Amino acid sequence: MPFHQHAFLKFFDLESRCFMPTKYRKMTTGLICALLLLPIFAGLVGTLLPAFHYFPPLGETEFSFTPWQNLFSNTEFFASLKLTLITGILAPIMALWLALALLAWGYEKPFFRPIENLLAPILAIPHAAIAIGLVFLLSPSGWLVRLFSPWLTGFERPPNWISVQDPYGLSLIFALVIKEMPYLLFVMLASMKSIQARDSLQACQSLGYGRFTAWRKVLIPQLYPLIRLPLFIVISFSLTVVDLALIIGPNTPSTLAVTLFRWFNDPDLTMRFNASAGAISLMLIIIVVLAGWELSHRLLAKLTRAERSNGKRRGLSDHLLSIGTILACFSLLIGLLALVILPIWSLTKRWRFPDVFPASWTWDNLERAAPLLMELTNNTLLIALVSTLLASIISLAMLEIKRVSHGSSQPSSHAFDWLIYVPILLPQIGFLFGLHVLLIHLNLNGDLIAVMMLHFLYALPYVYLTLKNPYLAYHQAYLEQANRLRPCVWRNYLTVKLAMLKPALFTAFAIGFSVSVAQYLPTLIAGEGRYSTLTTEAVTRAASGDRKQVGSMALLQTLFPIFVFWLALVVPPRWTKWRLAFKSLFIRTTRA
Amino acid sequence: MIKSILAASISSALLFTSPITKADWQDIQQEAQGQTVYFNAWGGADNINQYIQWAADRIEDQYQVTLKQVKLTDTADAVNRVLAEKAAGQDTQGSIDLIWLNGENFRAMKGNQLLFGPFSQALPNYQNYVDENARQSLTQDFGTQVDGMESPWGMAQVIFMYDTATLSTPPKSMTQLLAYAQANPGRITYPEPPQFLGSTFLKQALYELSPHRKALSQPVDQVDFKKVTAPLWAYLDQLHSVAWRRGQNFPSGAEEMMRLLDDQEIDVALSFDVSAASVQIDQGNLPDTVRSYVFQGGTIGNTHFLAIPYNSSATAGAQVVANFLLSPEAQIHKQTPTVWGDLSVLSYDKLSAADQQKFDDLPRGIATLSIEELGQTLPEPHSSWVSALETEWRKRYAN
Numbered sequence: 001m002p003f004h005q006h007a008f009l010k011f012f013d014l015e016s017r018c019f020m021p022t023k024y025r026k027m028t029t030g031l032i033c034a035l036l037l038l039p040i041f042a043g044l045v046g047t048l049l050p051a052f053h054y055f056p057p058l059g060e061t062e063f064s065f066t067p068w069q070n071l072f073s074n075t076e077f078f079a080s081l082k083l084t085l086i087t088g089i090l091a092p093i094m095a096l097w098l099a100l101a102l103l104a105w106g107y108e109k110p111f112f113r114p115i116e117n118l119l120a121p122i123l124a125i126p127h128a129a130i131a132i133g134l135v136f137l138l139s140p141s142g143w144l145v146r147l148f149s150p151w152l153t154g155f156e157r158p159p160n161w162i163s164v165q166d167p168y169g170l171s172l173i174f175a176l177v178i179k180e181m182p183y184l185l186f187v188m189l190a191s192m193k194s195i196q197a198r199d200s201l202q203a204c205q206s207l208g209y210g211r212f213t214a215w216r217k218v219l220i221p222q223l224y225p226l227i228r229l230p231l232f233i234v235i236s237f238s239l240t241v242v243d244l245a246l247i248i249g250p251n252t253p254s255t256l257a258v259t260l261f262r263w264f265n266d267p268d269l270t271m272r273f274n275a276s277a278g279a280i281s282l283m284l285i286i287i288v289v290l291a292g293w294e295l296s297h298r299l300l301a302k303l304t305r306a307e308r309s310n311g312k313r314r315g316l317s318d319h320l321l322s323i324g325t326i327l328a329c330f331s332l333l334i335g336l337l338a339l340v341i342l343p344i345w346s347l348t349k350r351w352r353f354p355d356v357f358p359a360s361w362t363w364d365n366l367e368r369a370a371p372l373l374m375e376l377t378n379n380t381l382l383i384a385l386v387s388t389l390l391a392s393i394i395s396l397a398m399l400e401i402k403r404v405s406h407g408s409s410q411p412s413s414h415a416f417d418w419l420i421y422v423p424i425l426l427p428q429i430g431f432l433f434g435l436h437v438l439l440i441h442l443n444l445n446g447d448l449i450a451v452m453m454l455h456f457l458y459a460l461p462y463v464y465l466t467l468k469n470p471y472l473a474y475h476q477a478y479l480e481q482a483n484r485l486r487p488c489v490w491r492n493y494l495t496v497k498l499a500m501l502k503p504a505l506f507t508a509f510a511i512g513f514s515v516s517v518a519q520y521l522p523t524l525i526a527g528e529g530r531y532s533t534l535t536t537e538a539v540t541r542a543a544s545g546d547r548k549q550v551g552s553m554a555l556l557q558t559l560f561p562i563f564v565f566w567l568a569l570v571v572p573p574r575w576t577k578w579r580l581a582f583k584s585l586f587i588r589t590t591r592a
Numbered sequence: 593m594i595k596s597i598l599a600a601s602i603s604s605a606l607l608f609t610s611p612i613t614k615a616d617w618q619d620i621q622q623e624a625q626g627q628t629v630y631f632n633a634w635g636g637a638d639n640i641n642q643y644i645q646w647a648a649d650r651i652e653d654q655y656q657v658t659l660k661q662v663k664l665t666d667t668a669d670a671v672n673r674v675l676a677e678k679a680a681g682q683d684t685q686g687s688i689d690l691i692w693l694n695g696e697n698f699r700a701m702k703g704n705q706l707l708f709g710p711f712s713q714a715l716p717n718y719q720n721y722v723d724e725n726a727r728q729s730l731t732q733d734f735g736t737q738v739d740g741m742e743s744p745w746g747m748a749q750v751i752f753m754y755d756t757a758t759l760s761t762p763p764k765s766m767t768q769l770l771a772y773a774q775a776n777p778g779r780i781t782y783p784e785p786p787q788f789l790g791s792t793f794l795k796q797a798l799y800e801l802s803p804h805r806k807a808l809s810q811p812v813d814q815v816d817f818k819k820v821t822a823p824l825w826a827y828l829d830q831l832h833s834v835a836w837r838r839g840q841n842f843p844s845g846a847e848e849m850m851r852l853l854d855d856q857e858i859d860v861a862l863s864f865d866v867s868a869a870s871v872q873i874d875q876g877n878l879p880d881t882v883r884s885y886v887f888q889g890g891t892i893g894n895t896h897f898l899a900i901p902y903n904s905s906a907t908a909g910a911q912v913v914a915n916f917l918l919s920p921e922a923q924i925h926k927q928t929p930t931v932w933g934d935l936s937v938l939s940y941d942k943l944s945a946a947d948q949q950k951f952d953d954l955p956r957g958i959a960t961l962s963i964e965e966l967g968q969t970l971p972e973p974h975s976s977w978v979s980a981l982e983t984e985w986r987k988r989y990a991n
Contacts, residue, residue, distance in 0.1 A: 055679070056679065057675050057676075057678040057679040057704075058675075058704065075987060075991045076986050076987070076990050076991050078991070079990070079991030080991075139857075140857060141852075141855035141856065141857050157856045157857075158855060158856060158857045160777060160778030160779075160836065160837065160838075161837075162837045162838065162840060162841060165837075165841045166840075167840050246844075250840070250841065251784055251841060251842060251844075251990075252784070252840060252841070252842065252989055252990040252991075253986075253990045253991050254990075262786065264672070265666050265668040265669065265672065266668065266786070266979075267668055267671065267695070267696030267697045267699070267700045267979075268696065268700065268979050269671070269675065269700050269704060348876075349876040350876050352854065352855070352856070352879070353855050353856050360876070362876070368638065433672070433676065436673075436676045437676050437679050437680045438680075440676060440677055440679075440680035440682050441680050441681075445677075445682075445687060446687045524669070528662070528673060528687045528688075530630070530660075530662060530687075532663065537663075546847060546851070546877065547851070548876075548877075549638070
């Protein structure tokens with residue numbers, strides 16, 4: 001027996017009551033944690049040292065506080081910070097509010113299905129493409145104004161409005177909400193089974209509680225703990241996003257992440273010190289905001305406890321949910337319009353203000369992009385599939401370990417829970433530069449493996465998070481019963497447990513896949529530009545502002561994640577039917 | 593008479609140096625065979641990427657060197673990458689073999705010893721066709737001495753664009769631009785510094801507005817920055833109040849400005865690419881009534897270059913590429929408006945009659961200005977001005 005098979009069998013100790021390792025549990029956890037820690041540590045050190053003016057390549061080997069002094073005397077830093085806090089806190093609040101409202105309004109209603117189906121495409125669209133679609137929709141020369149000009153507005157030329165990139169960041173918040181609300185809704189829907197929402201809802205309604213009231217008093221308090229971490233990711237994303245803010249965010253000043261991005265890229269290499277100090281501040285800010293968020297949540301929970309249990313069947317704050325529903329539908333509609341507009345642009349030759357539709361059409365834009373397609377698609381799919389598959393396997397292994405060690409104190413397993421979020425909670429730009437130095441040391445720079453590993457690092461938390469609650473909420477008795485009936489532990493795990501977790505697994509894979517497809521900076525930095533993906537190409541083109549090219553690229557880039565999302569939605573409920581049909585077909589053909 | 597003396601002296605100079613150089617060059621070509629050159633170049637324009645692909649095919653055929661373009665959104669990424677490699681002690685086998693750059697990026701790389709060289713003056717095509725005295729920008733890249741550490745590739749000059757269908761007489765100086773903006777609020781803007789075109793707009797304005805022109809060629813810490821730039825800020829304060837989106841937003845660069853011009857949000861766009869208007873009309877991104885023009889007092893122009901990082905693993909291949917890109921064949925193809933339209937760096941007088949004819953025969957797009965129409969080129973101020981102007985601009989207008 002080859003060694004690895006032997007080890008494998010031993011690893012999954014078949015004799016034990018549980019499927020996963022008992023003997024090697026600690027070692028596996030330790031190993032995986034160490035593998036995660038290494039890049040995080042390298043990335044952090046690579047950012048921390050320059051923040052204290054230590055950077056040998058520039059001949060700086062003396063520690064000092066100069067970068068911090070420079071940072072704190074820079075007025076743009078504070079202006080950017082203010083804007084970041086406004087947009088980074090308001091956007092998640094709005095997204096959460098609208099997602100909850102939409103869920104409360106539509107859950108289990110027949111007309112809600114189409115909206116649920118809409119989530120996947122919106123979720124899968126790269127941020128840059130959405131932002132560009134929104135800019136075209138909302139800007140003074142955008143589609144909305146065109147629809148009403150000049151017959152209603154009298155505008156022969158676009159008005160001098162600031163409807164996008166406004167100095168308060170409202171359009172940025174709007175874009176963030178459009179991006180984040182579907183994600184939260186998606187995660188919520190995936191968690192609905194574990195809180196037995198249908199039963200609670202029926203019980204509440206039979207007791208005479210209004211639908212929104214039932215959600216507010218019973219379901220949301222149960223749901224919140226399950227979506228706390230996705231919410232934290234959303235908050236950190238809002239605080240650190242670069243591409244969205246570049247396109248639709250204000251630029252005088254820009255958000256802190258964009259300002260840092262510019263400093264890191266400043267030809268004056270000493271700006272790197274300020275940028276590193278700024279990146280460290282941004283990390284601290286994320287921690288403070290998350291702590292503040294959690295504190296406010298507890299406070300709010302405490303303040304509303306009396307109201308929630310006062311027994312009243314209706315409440316004034318139900319209206320918050322109804323208003324939220326209207327706003328949510330509105331933003332979904334806008335998001336959808338932004339989506340529709342991209343393919344139109346990719347087929348446009350001439351389209352001037354105030355024409356509602358292009359004056360002339362062409363295939364040229366797509367044709368010009370065609371030769372690139374094969375290579376880009378190849379890279380994109382290969383990287384996304386490998387990294388997401390790896391992330392799914394690691395997530396399953398870690399979750400099984402977590403499930404088994406539940407109750408017994410297992411600090412390393414808990415460390416893993418937090419460790420995987422560190423990469424996505426850290427601002428990409430500062431963290432990745434430090435990491436790049438490590439890759440060079442390992443001689444992995446510009447290597448496909450390095451790209452896949454970085455994508456894995458970013459896909460893992462999303463996959464793990466999406467899988468975690470459904471997996472841990474799984475009723476283990478099914479598997480135990482199966483094991484009693486048939487002692488093939490492996491097979492039972494696959495055909496009973498994982499099969500029952502199919503919806504969650506597919507969802508997790510789809511999210512991991514779309515996260516991988518959307519990665520820009522990690523691909524660029526680890527791949528050193530030698531491995532272009534549809535995203536790196538699309539962002540390169542987005543920077544040029546050519547909507548036709550961006551439209552074409554975004555169209556292609558969106559295709560695959562949408563397809564995978566569609567599969568995640570369509571396959572699990574039909575899986576068994578198809579499998580049985582296939583089986584009977586197979587039996588029939590073999591008999592014949 | 594003078595010409596023949598000049599020719600004689602050049603040929604004698606060549607006679608004197610060429611045996612060694614020629615042998616060296618043959619060695620380099622030999623060494624280059626089979627090498628792959630990773631060319632990090634801004635990848636935001638299709639026509640430029642296609643030109644690089646064309647060059648790659650030619651170079652593969654002629655020299656058996658593989659040229660691969662790594663498309664950048666920002667040249668500073670490549671500078672950062674070399675820096676990261678130096679940080680990791682990777683002094684050989686670097687990931688970049690050739691960078692398209694100029695100005696600040698060149699100064700940063702040269703100043704931090706991140707470049708291979710000097711090499712450019714030894715390239716055969718440089719010796720044969722480049723006249724260093726033709727333009728100051730060939731030897732002084734934004735005031736930084738080139739010293740053979742980068743090889744010239746093309747020349748750029750600021751041009752302005754307007755739509756003849758909506759505008760009959762475009763503003764032809766900074767003062768006229770302000771007057772136009774005041775009469776037509778919301779229709780004038782410029783790219784946001786530190787985007788290079790935005791910074792160039794500031795320099796252009798400074799040239800026209802400041803009475804202390806000479807100070808601009810000196811390092812910024814040797815002059816009274818406040819005094820020299822006071823008229824610029826006074827001007828911008830006035831302009832912003834009547835600018836596009838009230839001076840609270842600025843376009844990201846030339847491409848966005850052309851889109852805004854097409855959308856009729858603004859009336860005047862600018863670009864560093866003299867053929868930009870023709871190319872965009874051809875692609876359906878601008879109406880065919882758009883034309884280019886330059887300011888009465890001239891506009892800022894510069895040269896862009898190719899440099900080799902100190903840790904490149906294919907320095908020979910990179911030199912072969914740089915040399916090919918300096919050939920009359922490559923430069924003529926590059927200046928073809930339907931290809932790229934980027935101005936040649938070769939000296940017209942040094943070319944063969946046949947090549948001169950080819951340059952003469954190049955068609956121009958309907959919206960591209962001739963060399964004569966481009967008029968006087970204003971030199972770039974010393975490169976230290978860029979960051980000083982950008983910092984001050986952001987301090988004033990970005991918070």
